Structures are given as C-alpha cells and as structure tokens.
Amino acid sequence: MNGDISVDIEPIHRTTGHKSAAFVGGYNTIDAPTRMTWSLNAGLSKFSVVLHDMDKGTEYKVHLVAKMISKLGCNFIAINNAATCLGDVHNKLFISFDKVLNNSLPSGITLSGRFSLKRLQWPNMNTTNIEMHNFEINWKVPSHSKVVNHTMNGDISVDIEPIHRTTGHKSAAFVGGFNTIGAPTRMTWSLNAGLSKFSVMLRNMDNGTEYKVHLVAKMISKLGCNFIAINNAATCYGDVHNKLFISFDKALNKNLPSGITLSGNFALTRLQWPDMNTSNIEIHNFKINWKVPSH
Numbered sequence: 023m024n025g026d027i028s029v030d031i032e033p034i035h036r037t038t039g040h041k042s043a044a045f046v047g048g049y050n051t052i053d054a055p056t057r058m059t060w061s062l063n064a065g066l067s068k069f070s071v072v073l074h075d076m077d078k079g080t081e082y083k084v085h086l087v088a089k090m091i092s093k094l095g096c097n098f099i100a101i102n103n104a105a106t107c108l109g110d111v112h113n114k115l116f117i118s119f120d121k122v123l124n125n126s127l128p129s130g131i132t133l134s135g136r137f138s139l140k141r142l143q144w145p146n147m148n149t150t151n152i153e154m155h156n157f158e159i160n161w162k163v164p165s166h167s168k169v170v171n172h173t174m175n176g177d178i179s180v181d182i183e184p185i186h187r188t189t190g191h192k193s194a195a196f197v198g199g200f201n202t203i204g205a206p207t208r209m210t211w212s213l214n215a216g217l218s219k220f221s222v223m224l225r226n227m228d229n230g231t232e233y234k235v236h237l238v239a240k241m242i243s244k245l246g247c248n249f250i251a252i253n254n255a256a257t258c259y260g261d262v263h264n265k266l267f268i269s270f271d272k273a274l275n276k277n278l279p280s281g282i283t284l285s286g287n288f289a290l291t292r293l294q295w296p297d298m299n300t301s302n303i304e305i306h307n308f309k310i311n312w313k314v315p316s317h
Contacts, residue, residue, distance in 0.1 A: 023159045026118035031090075031141075033111065037151040040144050042111050044104040045088075048138035048154065052083070055102035058144060062105055064097035065089070068120065073133035073159060082133055084161075085123035089116050104144035119161065122298055125291055125305060126200050127163045134160050168304045175311055177269035182241070182292075184262065186302060191295050193262050195255040196239075199289030199305065203234070206253035209295060213256055215248030216240070219271065224284035224310060233284055235312075236274035240267050255295035270312065280316045 034043040047054025047069060054069035066089040073084045089098040091114050092107035099105060099112060106112075127133075141153035172180055185194040198205025198220060205220035217240040224235045240249040242265050243258035250256060250263060257263075278284075292304035 023117065023157050024161055027116070029115040029117070029155075031113050031115055033113075034141060034143050034153060035151060037143060037149065042104040042106055042144040043141050043153075044144060045090075045101040045115070045139040045141050045155070048140045049156075050135065050137040051139070054139070055100065057147060058102050058104050058142060059100070060105050060144070061099070061103050063099075065100035065103060066098060067100045067102065068123075071135060071137040071159070073135035073161070075131050076134050077131070082127060084127070084133060084159075085120035087118050087120050088139075090114065091116070101139065117157070121303060122197075122291065122293065124163070125303060126289075129163055132160065132162045170304055170306045172306060172308045173311075174268065174308050175313075178267070180266040180268070180306075182264050182266055184264075185292060185294050185304060187294065193255040193257055193295040194292050194304075195295060196241075196252040196266070196290045196292050196306070199291045200307075201286065201288040202290070205290070206251065208298060209253050209255050209293060210251070211256050211295070212250070212254050214250075216251035216254060217249060218252045219274075222286060222288040222310070224286040224312070226282050227285050228282070233278055235278070235284060235310075236271035238269050238271050239290075241265065242267070252290070268308070275314070276317050278314045280314055283311065283313045285311050 044058040046056055050071050052070040055067055066087055068087055070083050070085050074081055088101045090112035091098050092110045092112045094107050094110045096107035136158050139155045143149050143151045195209045197207055201222050203221040219238055221234050221236050223232055225232050239252045241252055241263040242249050243261045243263045245258045245261045247258035288308050290306045294302040
C-alpha cells in the first residue's frame, strides 16, 4: 500500500449457509470496528495505524478510511457491514489515507509498517472461517494543499479568499489544526449566530514557561448577516463568509502575567463544504508573538 488502494474481494469460503462476510480490525488497527453489523445504510470506517519514519525512527499515528461496494452499485458501506446489495455480496474494498486527519504529518517523509484486517463469515463472530488480510505500507506523505501564513501580535481580522472549488459548492469552513485545544473538529451548516472558542499553548521565550492561551474566532460575510462560528459553512444571502476574526479572550486570559511576551504557532484547517474527507484543503498557519496586556 503505497497510496490509496482498491482491492477485489473473492467470495469467502462458505462453512455456513450465508455467503456474506465483513471485516473487523486486526493487527495494528486502532479504533477499527470489532463486531460485524447488518445495515442498509451507507457508511465508511475510520481507524488508525502506527507507522515509522525509518530514517529517523520516529513513530506516527496515521489515519485511514475504508469502505466496501458491490459490483451492482448500491452505496458504499462500512467494512464491518455484512449487508448484501440486491442479494449480491460486496466485492471491492477501498482503503485511503485520510487527508484531513493526516494534515499535521510532515510532508515528504516516507512512513512504513503493517496492519491487518480480519474477514469473517456472517453472522458468527466465532466462526472458524477466517481470512487474514495483511497490508504492508510504504507511503510518502504528500505535500499538503494550499498554505496561508498569518502573523498575530494581537487581535486580527483576515480576508479569506474564495476556496478553490473541487465540487459544486462554493462554501468552506474551518476546523482545528496543529496546537488547537477544544477547536471544532467537524463542519456544520447553521443560520444561527455564533463564535468558536479554543486554546493554544504558547511559550514565554525569556524563561521557557508554557501557558495555555484562550482565543475567540468568528467569521462574517461582506453582505453583513450575523457573525458565525468558524466551522459553520452556511452562506449569507448566498454569499460565502470572507472575513475571519481571531481575538485573545480577555476574560479567560486574565490570569496570565501582565507584560510578558508569549510566542508560538497554531493552525486551522479550511475545508470545502460538505465533505470532511475532501482533498481540497487550506492550512492557515498563525505565528503568534503577543505581549499580554495589563489587566
């Protein structure tokens, strides 16, 4: 597995009357499904594997997305779903690297390792009819999408360019990235006003002391409407939100020592609505050098 793959699945050798089968997690799978299900709903499975940068010996958690489909079509389904499609078993397995969750991995490094998935015959989890599907990975982390750099010495407002469109929708929203604590992790669509609060870890470069610093972020459209949370992709009279505001939370930061200068970095990930797995990603990096005001 050097990148995203699709695998043809042979019919499982039948030891009972049922021809269907599904996958559960095996070796080196974190949060993979552990039980088979039967559902007519579309779906996918997300899990992680631990891989190594063999040049440096560094270990990384890498996020994968897996799903199955039948040759007759129907919807993609989760890998632990044994449901048939118009009576036909699902005969193709897709596994891909999650572009959103892997966006903090260093670009250009090669990560190696192994994982396995266990294929069982429906419906018996204790069946002796087991297939072990082993996957060997040697994956070069791709360059991430557009990177936008910002400097933040105090409260800022940032003009947001329209996102490059890879689907029919022009709207986009932000989720948390590097060094964001409590930031939103999923996009929403809401007509309600709102804002987002999250924290970042910054350092006093004079003595090395680390502090948690609280931020408030919101977006607005040039047409007005209300401020909205940064993960809200809703439009304003059909117009996208084109200005991002980030400020230091005066109330929550009141315990910081006045007059010290705190430095560090954080990132927000901008995605195109509505797909959390879109390959259309902007990484907005913020470099902070902030003098804590007198309280």
